[in-house]
Structure formats: structure tokens, C-alpha cells
Amino acid sequence: MYIIKGVKEALLYKKLEGRAVQCRNCAHYCAILPGKRGICGVRENQDGKLYSLVYGKAIACHIDPIEKKPFFHFLPGTYSLSVATVGCNFACRNCQNWDISQSPKLNGTIAGENLSPKEIVKRAKENGLPSISYTYTEPTVFLEYALETMKLAKKEGLKNNWVTNGFLSKEAFEIVAPYLDAANVDLKGFTEDFYRENCGGRLKPVLETLKRMKEKKIWVEVTTLVIPTLNDTEDTFRGIANFIKNELGPETPWHITQFSGGISWKLQHLPDTPVETLEKAYRIGKGAGLKYVYTGNVPGLDSEDTFCPKCGVKMIDRMGYQITRYDKNGKCARCGQDLDLILD
Numbered sequence: 402m403y404i405i406k407g408v409k410e411a412l413l414y415k416k417l418e419g420r421a422v423q424c425r426n427c428a429h430y431c432a433i434l435p436g437k438r439g440i441c442g443v444r445e446n447q448d449g450k451l452y453s454l455v456y457g458k459a460i461a462c463h464i465d466p467i468e469k470k471p472f473f474h475f476l477p478g479t480y481s482l483s484v485a486t487v488g489c490n491f492a493c494r495n496c497q498n499w500d501i502s503q504s505p506k507l508n509g510t511i512a513g514e515n516l517s518p519k520e521i522v523k524r525a526k527e528n529g530l531p532s533i534s535y536t537y538t539e540p541t542v543f544l545e546y547a548l549e550t551m552k553l554a555k556k557e558g559l560k561n562n563w564v565t566n567g568f569l570s571k572e573a574f575e576i577v578a579p580y581l582d583a584a585n586v587d588l589k590g591f592t593e594d595f596y597r598e599n600c601g602g603r604l605k606p607v608l609e610t611l612k613r614m615k616e617k618k619i620w621v622e623v624t625t626l627v628i629p630t631l632n633d634t635e636d637t638f639r640g641i642a643n644f645i646k647n648e649l650g651p652e653t654p655w656h657i658t659q660f661s662g663g664i665s666w667k668l669q670h671l672p673d674t675p676v677e678t679l680e681k682a683y684r685i686g687k688g689a690g691l692k693y694v695y696t697g698n699v700p701g702l703d704s705e706d707t708f709c710p711k712c713g714v715k716m717i718d719r720m721g722y723q724i725t726r727y728d729k730n731g732k733c734a735r736c737g738q739d740l741d742l743i744l745d
């Protein structure tokens with residue numbers, strides 16, 4: 402293990418006996434001995450103090466369509482400055498960004514360009530972008546960096562969104578929530594077995610985070626990547642759909658996305674998700690009473706479009722990340738029904 406000089410003391414940790422510490426950033430609550438790192442590989446105990454090794458070290462800073470996150474109801478049709486550091490508190494076998502999410506654990510290094518929170522916000526403003534996305538890896542593990550950027554972004558009138566596995570601790574959620582406008586949360590499966598075996602995590606804290614977000618009125622969209630043989634049963638689809646409807650509300654969009662084995666970390670042996678399976682999940686979501694269910698990663702399906710939940714007319718047409726809107730200021734142009742769009 403390399404020892405890298407910590408650049409920022411962690412915000413959330415507790416000192417234990419013998420210079421050990423407990424990180425309180427995510428639901429792993431790692432106990433970390435001196436000289437060691439937590440499960441995410443980017444928080445290190447240096448002489449009895451916990452440091453973030455990724456503060457100010459961006460591994461990515463790109464301009465993406467907000468639809469790519471995916472957000473379909475939050476600032477639709479806009480672009481977002483998308484930032485990440487290396488590291489993740491999960492180890493999903495299906496991960497498509499494993500080269501950056503897992504690299505600190507695989508080789509001990511912390512890659513990235515020096516980019517301050519101020520520079521990120523400046524870049525977003527210079528490009529006329531209305532939001533910053535904390536994405537690609539897991540924003541929870543770069544909490545201090547994200548938080549500082551989010552505070553500055555808010556002062557400049559920008560919105561903040563996270564694309565997250567939802568495994569952050571209650572303490573971390575509480576300090577982030579005042580600056581968080583929207584979140585796309587992966588609900589990767591609906592059993593503890595799936596979370597433990599495929600992700601190295603747990604389901605319950607994710608469900609708790611989702612409920613907390615709704616309570617704080619943060620706009621939430623949920624994504625499930627459907628992996629053949631691992632989380633593609635009707636029970637799973639029904640469990641997720643009913644949870645969203647009953648606990649988060651029927652206006653919460655559910656994105657059901659196609660898995661591609663070829664770009665996964667450790668599941669190359671599995672086939673791509675059949676379109677029929679996605680369509681089955683779509684029907685179950687609609688049957689459960691969700692207003693907005695979307696399939697993803699298969700361009701050209703009608704199930705990517707937004708239909709008025711009252712009269713059924715298509716109000717947003719999507720082809721990949723290109724959209725055409727027919728609504729009138731977020732309302733159905735035909736019957737006036739609110740389409741649950743956050744437009745500014």
C-alpha cells in the first residue's frame with residue numbers, strides 16, 4: 402500500500418483506541434488502523450487522523466447531457482458539468498467504470514488532475530451550464546470535495562445532483578442534503594443477498610437513503626440495471642416497483658436499463674439483457690401505478706418517451722440523449738396534467 406500525504410482531513414470520523422479511527426461517511430462505518438485505508442480505498446488513517454486522499458483530484462470533468470445520468474425529469478434537455486474522483490465503497494461485478502471506481506483498491510494509486518471546487522464551478526459557469534453532476538464513481542467517497550463544490554455552486558445559482566448507490570450514512574446525508582437538488586439512486590436489486598454477493602454492500606441503508614431524500618424533497622429518480630440471472634425476476638421487479646410507489650411516490654421515475662456483459666468488470670460471461678425482460682419490468686412498473694417508467698440503453702424504444710400519465714399522449718420524445726418536448730411549461734399540451742418536470 403502506498404502512503405499518500407492526506408490533503409484534507411475527513412469530515413465524518415471518530416477516534417478509537419490505539420490511534421484507530423472509524424469513518425462515518427458511509428454505511429460500512431469502516432474501523433481503520435493507522436496506515437490503512439477503508440473499503441473504498443480513498444480514505445486513510447494517518448497517525449490517528451482520517452484523510453480523504455481524493456480532495457481536489459478530479460479523474461473526470463466532462464460536459465454531458467443530463468439525460469445521460471439518467472435524469473429525465475430534472476432540467477430536461479440541458480447539459481451538466483460532470484465530475485468524479487477515483488474510488489467507490491461498492492465493488493459491483495457489473496461496474497462499467499471499474500477502471501476508475503476500483504483503481505485505488507487494485508493498485509493503491511490515486512489518479513486525477515488537480516482541480517479545485519472553485520475551478521469546477523467556474524468551468525460550469527463559463528460553459529453556461531445550469532448544474533453540476535457528481536457521478537461516474539460514488540460521490541459519497543469524495544464527500545468533502547463534492548460538498549465544497551456544492552456550496553460554491555449554490556452561491557452561483559447552479560443546481561447540484563448526485564448519481565449515487567445511496568449507501569451514504571445518515572450523518573453524511575444530513576450535511577449534503579441542504580445543497581442537493583436531485584439524485585439518481587441505483588436500486589440495484591431487492592434482496593440483501595444480491596447486494597452482498599454482487600456489490601459488497603447492503604440493501605437496507607439504500608432504502609433508508611431513498612426515503613430520507615424524499616422527506617427532504619430532493620428530486621429522486623431510481624435506476625435498476627437488469628442483469629440476466631442475477632436480478633431479473635418478476636419478484637425483484639415487483640418489489641422495486643412497489644417500494645417506489647409506496648415509499649417514494651408514483652411520480653418518482655424508474656429507469657430500467659440494459660446490462661452489457663462486454664463492458665462489465667467481472668460479468669463478461671453473461672449475455673446482454675433481452676429487450677423482452679426490460680419490457681416485462683416496464684409493464685410491472687406501470688402495473689404497480691408508477692407514472693413514469695423508462696427503459697434505457699436500448700435507443701429507439703417507445704418506453705424511453707414520456708407519456709402524459711392522465712391522457713396518455715406522448716409529451717417528450719427521446720432518441721438516445723436527444724429529446725423533443727411537446728409539453729407546455731411542464732404540463733400536458735392536451736389535457737394540462739402536470740408532468741413532474743423540474744425546469745429551472
Ligand code: SF4
Pocket residue numbers: 424425426427428429430431438439440441442443444490541542
Ligand atoms: S467512505 Fe465508507 S468505505 Fe470508505 S472508509 Fe468511509 S466507511 Fe469505509
